[in-house]
Amino acid sequence: MAEIMYWEAIRRAHDEEMARDPMVICMGEDIGVAGGTYKATSGLYDKYGPERVIDTPISENGYTGLGIGASFLGVRPIIEIMSVNFAWLAMDQMFNSAAKVRYMSGGQLEAPVVFRSPGGCAHQLGAQHSARMEKVFMGIAGLRVVTPSNPRQAYGLLKSAVRCNDPVFINEHELMYNMKGEVPDEEYFLPLEGSEIARQGSDVTLFGYNVSVHWCLQAAEELARHGINAEVVDLYALAPLDRKGIRASVAKTHRAVIVEEAEAPVGVGAEVMAIINEECFFELDAPPLRVSAKNVPVPYNRGLEKSAIPNAKDVVSAVLKMFGKS
């Protein structure tokens, strides 16, 4: 098992799928000749040519719709939206065309298209380049949402997303492309529904996804020093969420903290809490908590920005408070 970077894992999935199936194409801003802002499509232009590795104009709704239209005829486009902030412009086509076409055609058409886009807060990119938008995509029937927290998931989820017959939104992270991790040498498909236990524990479940999984893992180490054995559940599938996995972990630990990089309102935390309520309320020994971003447009100033976004320390504090140890 080789250790590769997150961007290399994404690139490898592209390459394998494009080599296997001539109907797999990729498109987006600067993904071809330039190889992609995060190198996730580097080298593909030379290998597969301009008809299959398409540098698009800066027309997010237009090229997203174009990819969706191609998918109606059996093409499988992987569409990179350079930053999730720009996906607002493409949402008409993503939601009104891709997510609804199977349903409103009574099952006749489908849109097997993959949208990939980095979200999250990087370093001082300001309010219009720091959005965390998974909550928006999660609310759309007909659209699958996944979010890889490591290179293995990035590879395995893209492999599955390309072959799945539903539209899939893959929420990546600007700060994670250079993260290293082990990826199986052989082909590997991570199911588009489910969750993974990133750390076994017994006293409290920390639910994270994407970058917040790492905050949870760091917090769990710190909590161990306080005698609290935290379990970390990686909710890599956000839509639909893994109700069974959520229930199983809460039934084991009886406490839940949801950690999200996004603002709290109408978010992953709110949704997971609702699921806990519906699935296993009487398993709880304490009210579930959310650790979320402040509900502000992300500021430019470094200190303000850091204060707006949660971190491992915030997770530790929340858990200690839950246990009456703060």
Next chain:
Amino acid sequence: MNAADKKRLLREMLFARRFEERCYEAYVERKIGGFLHLYPGQEACVHGVMEAARPGHDYVITGYRDHIHAIKCGSDPKAVMAELFGKESGCSRGRGGSMHIFDAEHRFMGGYALVGGPFPLAAGMAKAIKLKGGDEIAICFLGDAANNQGTFHESLNMASVWQLPVLYVTENNLYGIGTRIDRSTAVQEQYKRACGYDIPAARADGQDIDAVYAAASIAVEHVRSGKGPYLLELMTYRYRGHSMSDAGAYRSKEEQEEWGKRDPIVILRDRLIAAGELSEAEYSALDKEIIANIEEEIVPFAEQSPEPKLEELERYVLAENDPYVKGGVH
């Protein structure tokens, strides 16, 4: 087109007129719900263009005024009417309704209700055709007002840069819902707007099917021969309001009467009569036959078809039994 073709087209257009008029009645009777956008007045547009293209072979996409486009592509009018009645036998199984007629078998790729939404979808279908190496073309029918959406400009630009086999047809009926084109649009001649994307374009009389056919033949030939996209503007007029929710009262009586004198069905009928290819008696027999077909076959089919099963409400949201969803693929 020979005389037989023209007589068939007259029949198809008259059928389209009577079909839509019957939809109007069914709406008033509350058999059809939701929004209903009717086509009377514009019949020569889709019939003339598709006569020059290959219905059922070329991929067609349009907006919400879509019943007749589907039928011209080959959809069974019974399935279209059943869709309007919300029935399981409807072409979209009652899940789509008037604005979302789909018929993949006849390559009618749907009616979409966001104005301008189909522009990039059509370019994408053209991209797929190009990748697969087929001889089909993609045809996108939309109204003049859709051309004020960003998707028009984004799609024409991409279609031109990548030389995609797509024909954009602007059915210019002079109104975007209730706002007249001169109050909403800086350049009213829609064909001129293609110039900004280096796309050849033409304008034709959308009330005269011979003119539509002639212009569309050039357009289709251009696109099919691999010369890239084309925009065809057809000057036309809708007799009814934008949808059933308006009566078209924003238009003067004089204007409506003026356009009424240039009815596409009357123009073709009179031309055939003048050429000795059709008699008044034949025409009225044809009309009676069409109405009887609608009343005796089409409407009863829609009325008597079963409703969708409530337990199937959640079908068709996602693919069923997709192996990449639950796991098990190694």
